[in-house]
Amino acid sequence: xxxxxxxxxxxxxxxxxxxxxxxxxxxxxxxxxxxxxxxxxxxxxxxxxxxxxxxxxxxxxxxxxxxxxxxxxxxxxxxxxxxxxxxxxxxxxxxxxxxxxxxxxxxxxxxxxxxxxxxxxxxxxxxxxxxxxxxxxxxxxxxxxxxxxxxxxxxxxxxxxxxxxxxxxxxxxxxxxxxxxxxxxxxxxxxxxxxxxxxxxxxxxxxxxxxxxxxxxxxxxxxxxxxxxxxxxxxxxxxxxxxxxxxxxxxxxxxxxxxxxxxxxxxxxxxxxxxxxxxxxxxxxxxxxxxxxxxxxxxxxxxxxxxxxxxxxxxxxxxxxxxxxxxxxxxxxxxxxxxxxxxxxxxxxxxxxxxxxxxxxxxxxxxxxxxxxxxxxxxxxxxxxxxxxxxxxxxxxxxxxxxxxxxxxxxxxxxxxxxxxxxxxxxxxxxxxxxxxxxxxxxxxxxxxxxxxxxxxxxxxxxx
Amino acid sequence: xxxxxxxxxxxxxxxxxxxxxxxxxxxxxxxxxxxxxxxxxxxxxxxxxxxxxxxxxxxxxxxxxxxxxxxxxxxxxxxxxxxxxxxxxxxxxxxxxxxxxxxxxxxxxxxxxxxxxxxxxxxxxxxxxxxxxxxxxxxxxxxxxxxxxxxxxxxxxxxxxxxxxxxxxxxxxxxxxxxxxxxxxxxxxxxxxxxxxxxxxxx
Ligand code: SF4
Numbered sequence: 001x002x003x004x005x006x007x008x009x010x011x012x013x014x015x016x017x018x019x020x021x022x023x024x025x026x027x028x029x030x031x032x033x034x035x036x037x038x039x040x041x042x043x044x045x046x047x048x049x050x051x052x053x054x055x056x057x058x059x060x061x062x063x064x065x066x067x068x069x070x071x072x073x074x075x076x077x078x079x080x081x082x083x084x085x086x087x088x089x090x091x092x093x094x095x096x097x098x099x100x101x102x103x104x105x106x107x108x109x110x111x112x113x114x115x116x117x118x119x120x121x122x123x124x125x126x127x128x129x130x131x132x133x134x135x136x137x138x139x140x141x142x143x144x145x146x147x148x149x150x151x152x153x154x155x156x157x158x159x160x161x162x163x164x165x166x167x168x169x170x171x172x173x174x175x176x177x178x179x180x181x182x183x184x185x186x187x188x189x190x191x192x193x194x195x196x197x198x199x200x201x202x203x204x205x206x207x208x209x210x211x212x213x214x215x216x217x218x219x220x221x222x223x224x225x226x227x228x229x230x231x232x233x234x235x236x237x238x239x240x241x242x243x244x245x246x247x248x249x250x251x252x253x254x255x256x257x258x259x260x261x262x263x264x265x266x267x268x269x270x271x272x273x274x275x276x277x278x279x280x281x282x283x284x285x286x287x288x289x290x291x292x293x294x295x296x297x298x299x300x301x302x303x304x305x306x307x308x309x310x311x312x313x314x315x316x317x318x319x320x321x322x323x324x325x326x327x328x329x330x331x332x333x334x335x336x337x338x339x340x341x342x343x344x345x346x347x348x349x350x351x352x353x354x355x356x357x358x359x360x361x362x363x364x365x366x367x368x369x370x371x372x373x374x375x376x377x378x379x380x381x382x383x384x385x386x387x388x389x390x391x392x393x394x395x396x397x398x399x400x401x402x403x404x405x406x407x408x409x410x411x412x413x414x415x416x417x418x419x420x421x422x423x424x425x426x427x428x429x430x431x432x433x434x435x436x437x438x439x440x441x442x443x444x445x446x447x448x449x450x451x452x453x454x455x456x457x458x459x460x461x462x463x464x
Numbered sequence: 465x466x467x468x469x470x471x472x473x474x475x476x477x478x479x480x481x482x483x484x485x486x487x488x489x490x491x492x493x494x495x496x497x498x499x500x501x502x503x504x505x506x507x508x509x510x511x512x513x514x515x516x517x518x519x520x521x522x523x524x525x526x527x528x529x530x531x532x533x534x535x536x537x538x539x540x541x542x543x544x545x546x547x548x549x550x551x552x553x554x555x556x557x558x559x560x561x562x563x564x565x566x567x568x569x570x571x572x573x574x575x576x577x578x579x580x581x582x583x584x585x586x587x588x589x590x591x592x593x594x595x596x597x598x599x600x601x602x603x604x605x606x607x608x609x610x611x612x613x614x615x616x617x618x619x620x621x622x623x624x625x626x627x628x629x630x631x632x633x634x635x636x637x638x639x640x641x642x643x644x645x646x647x648x649x650x651x652x653x654x655x656x657x658x659x660x661x662x663x664x665x666x667x
Contacts, residue, residue: 024650039499046497052490059486062477075634081469133656134647150647157649176648180656187657188571188606208630218605218643218658224635225601226568236472241489247624251497261499261588262623262640264519265658271634279568279601280635290472298479 004396006319006358009327017154021146021324024153025315029368031259032312039255050248051372054306057239058297064206064239065288071209076271077284085115088289092117092198092231093124095285099229101126101195105187107213107220108132109200110148110309111233111289113331114344117198128198131187131219133180140167146325146333149257149311154324188222197223197281199269201234202308203249204286207242210270211286214253214263221265230272230281236288237297237305249308252370256310292344301378304339306371313365313375319358328355335365339378342386353391356382418451425449494624499587508586508619509666515589519641520654522663527555530611530665534560539575539609545599548578548613551667566603576609582631584614584664587622588640591664595635610659612639614666 010018036043057064069079080095082088088111096104104121106112106128118139121128130139134151138144141163145151152160161174169182191197199220201211211232213220224230240246254260273280296305314320314334325333330341330352338359342352356379359365365375386394407414425448480486505511513523524530534540535557544552546564556562566574579599583592591612598604604612620626630636643658654660 020649027650039501040497041500042496049490049492049496052487053492055487056489059480059483062473062480065473065476081472083468083471087468131657132647133645137647150650152647160648176651177653179648180645180653184655184657191657192568192571210630210636216643217645217656219656221601221605221637222657225605236476243627243630244494244624247494247497247627248492251623258646260640261519262590262638264640264642264644266590266638266640268630268636268638269634273601274595274634277595277598277601277635278566280595288472290468290475294472294475294479297476302479 004357005329005354005393006323006327010323013322013324013327016156017324018322020156021153022321024150025321028259029312029315032256032315032368035255035259035261046248046252047370047372050252050370051303051306053240053245053248054308054371055303057241058237058302058305061236061239061297064241065236068204068206068209068239069288071206072270072286075209077209077286080285080287081290082287083290085289085291088115088233088287088291089117089120091287092233093121093126095229095231096121096126096196099195101229103190103194104128104196104198105131105191105194105219105223105227106135107197107199107215107223108135108151109198109233110331111200111235111291112198113145115233115289115291117233129187129190129194131191131217131223132215133183133217136183136187137163144326145331147311147314148309148332148334148336154326187219191222191226194223194227196229196231197227198231198233199223201232201238202253203240203246204234204238205241205243205246206239208270210243210268212246212250213267213269214250214265215267216258216260216264218265220267224267224269224281225279228282230269230284232269232284232286234286234288236290236293249370253308253310256312256368256370292346295346296340296343299343300381301339301343303373304336304343304375304378306373307336307340308371309336310370312368312370316364316368318360318362318364323358328358335359335375335379336373339375339382342382349385350389350391350393352393353382353386353389354393354396356380356386357394357396415452418455421449421451494622497624498622502587505586505621508621509616511586512584512589512619512664515587516641516662516664517589519589520662521589521641522661523666524663525666527552527665527667530663531555531557531560533663534576534609541573542576542578542607542609543574543600543603544578545580545603545613547599548580552578566600568602571602571606574603574607576611577603577605577607578611578613578665579604581612581614581618581664582633582636583618583620583626583629585620585623585626585638590626591639591662592618592626593637593639594631594633596631596633601635605658608655608659609661609663610639611663611665614664616666
C-alpha cells in the first residue's frame with residue numbers, strides 16, 4: 001500500500017508554510033463564522049436557499065442559457081460558446097487577432113486558469129498579464145495559486161520581495177505596503193497600454209443579462225476602464241435567475257470568502273460603455289465555457305456545479321490546512337477541488353482518483369458551504385467511481401479490508417477476534433515490518449484495544 | 465462557433481433529460497438577509513456614514529471639509545466632473561488646481577478625482593456609481609483619492625433595495641471603502657489599484 005499522494009505533499013511541506021496556511025485559514029474561517037451568525041438570524045437557512053437557487057439553475061440550464069444569451073445580445077454584448085478549453089483559448093485569440101490586439105490585462109478568473117489561457121496567448125505572441133496582486137506574483141514566479149481566493153497563501157513576504165527584485169520591480173524590500181505600491185505603479189501603465197481587458201464573472205443574471213464581478217483591489221475596474229475591448233470568460237454554471245437573488249448570494253459570498261459584508265467592488269456589467277463615457281470598452285464579448293461542465297451535470301455529482309468559489313471549504317478543511325493547495329495538483333484545491341477536479345478531468349479521471357480520498361469526511365466543508373453542497377456525499381460517490389473504474393490511485397493508501405470483511409460476517413470468529421485482539425496492546429506495532437501498517441501508522445497512533453468492552457457495557461445497561 | 469453552441473446545448477439537454485423532477489426556484493424573503501446587528505435607521509445618511517467608516521471610508525457633509533482634507537494632505541491637483549465644478553468652484557482655494565477633463569496620458573498627475581455618485585447603500589456603507597452618471601471611469605478610479613458626490617435622497621436602506629432599483633446602465637459599480645488586498649501574509653493594505661482614500665461627500 002503506497003502512501004496517498006496528498007500525504008506525501010503534506011510531509012514535504014516546510015513546517016513554517018504549514019503553520020502560516022493553518023493560521024490564516026483558521027482565522028478567516030473564524031471571522032466568517034462569527035460574522036454570519038452574529039449578523040443573520042438564520043444563516044443555515046440562507047445557505048440552503050442559496051443552494052436551492054443554484055440547483056434550480058443547474059437543472060434548467062437548457063432553457064436559461066439561450067435566455068441569457070438573448071438578453072446579453074440585446075444589451076449589446078457579443079456571445080461566444082466554447083465546448084472545450086482549446087475552443088475557449090481559440091475564441092479569445094480570435095477576438096484579439098481580428099483587432100490586431102497584442103496586449104491583455106487579466107483580472108482574476110478561475111476559468112482562465114483552468115484553460116491555461118495566459119500560456120496559450122503567450123505562445124501566440126500576446127502579453128497576458130495578471131493584475132490581481134497575488135496572481136501577478138504567481139505569474140512572475142512561474143508558480144501556481146494554492147488557494148482560490150488567496151492565491152499566494154503559501155508565500156511569505158521575503159520570497160515576494162526577492163522575486164520583485166529579480167524582475168526589476170525595485171531593490172529588495174519586504175514591507176507589504178511597499179510591495180503593493182510597486183505593483184500599483186507597474187500595473188497601471190500596463191492597463192493603459194492594454195488592448196483588451198479580460199475578466200470572469202461570479203454571477204450572470206438571466207433576468208437582466210448583467211455580469212456580476214466581485215473584487216477588492218480594483219484591478220477588474222481598471223481592466224474595464226482603460227482598454228477598448230472587454231472579454232469575459234464565464235462557466236456555463238454561473239447563472240442566477242433574477243437580480244434579486246443576488247441579494248442572497250452576494251451577502252453570503254463576501255462573508256464566506258473574506259468575512260466582508262460586501263467586497264470592496266461589486267460590478268454589474270451588461271454591455272459596452274455608454275456613448276457619453278470617455279473611458280472603457282467599446283466592445284464586450286462573453287464566452288460561455290463548458291470544458292467538462294456538461295459532463296459533470298450528467299453525473300451523480302452535479303451539485304458541485306453550485307459552487308460560487310468562496311474558498312470557505314478549504315479554509316475549514318483539516319486536510320487542506322495540513323497539505324496546502326499544491327497538494328491537489330489542479331487549479332481547484334481543497335474539498336471543492338477534490339470533487340470538481342477529478343470530474344473536470346474527464347478521461348484523465350484516474351490521474352486524480354486519489355483526491356476524493358483526501359478527506360476525513362468530517363463534514364465541515366458542507367457545514368460552511370454557502371450553497372450547501374453535500375461535499376462528503378459527493379466524495380463518497382467519487383471514491384466509489386474510482387473503485388468501479390479500477391483506478392489504481394483510488395486504492396492507494398487504503399488498508400486491505402478483506403480480513404475485516406471475513407470476520408464481520410462470522411459472529412463466532414468476530415467474538416474470538418475481539419478478545420484475541422488484546423494482544424495488539426502488547427505488540428510494538430510501530431516496529432512491525434508490514435508495509436500497509438507502516439504507511440498507516442506513520443501518521444497515526446493506534447488507540448488501546450478494548451475488544452468486547454462495548455458488549456459488556458450493553459449487557460450491564462439492560463439490567464439496571 | 466455555432467457548432468460549439470450546439471454541442472454545449474445538446475450535452476446540457478442530454479444531461480438533464482433523465483431527471484424526473486427538476487428543482488423548483490425557491491422564493492425567499494428579503495427579511496432573511498436583514499443584518500440584525502444594525503438598528504433600523506430613520507436617518508439613512510447617518511447609518512451610511514457609520515458603516516462607511518467601518519470599512520475605512522471617509523464621509524463628509526460639507527465642501528469646506530473636503531477642502532480641509534485635501535489641504536491637510538497636500539493633495540493639490542485633481543479632476544472634477546465638469547457638471548459638478550460650478551457648485552464647488554467658490555469653495556476651492558487657488559492653491560488647489562482642478563481640471564475638468566481627465567488626461568489619461570498623465571494618470572499620476574491627479575491626486576484626487578471628484579465624480580457623481582448615483583446612489584448609496586446604508587447598511588453596507590456602499591457608494592453606487594453608474595456609467596452614465598460618472599463623467600470619467602478613469603478619473604473615479606486612478607487617483608489616490610476618489611470623492612463621490614451624493615445626495616441624501618439617493619441612499620437605499622439595504623442591498624435588496626439597491627438591487628431592486630438597479631438602473632438600466634452598462635457599468636454599475638458598488639464601492640464599499642478603499643481598494644484593498646490581504647494577499648501578502650494576510651496583512652491589510654489599502655490602495656492597491658484603485659483609490660486608497662474613498663470619500664463620500666453629501667451635498
Ligand atoms: S464548494 Fe462551497 S464552500 Fe467550497 S468554494 Fe465552493 S461555494 Fe465555497
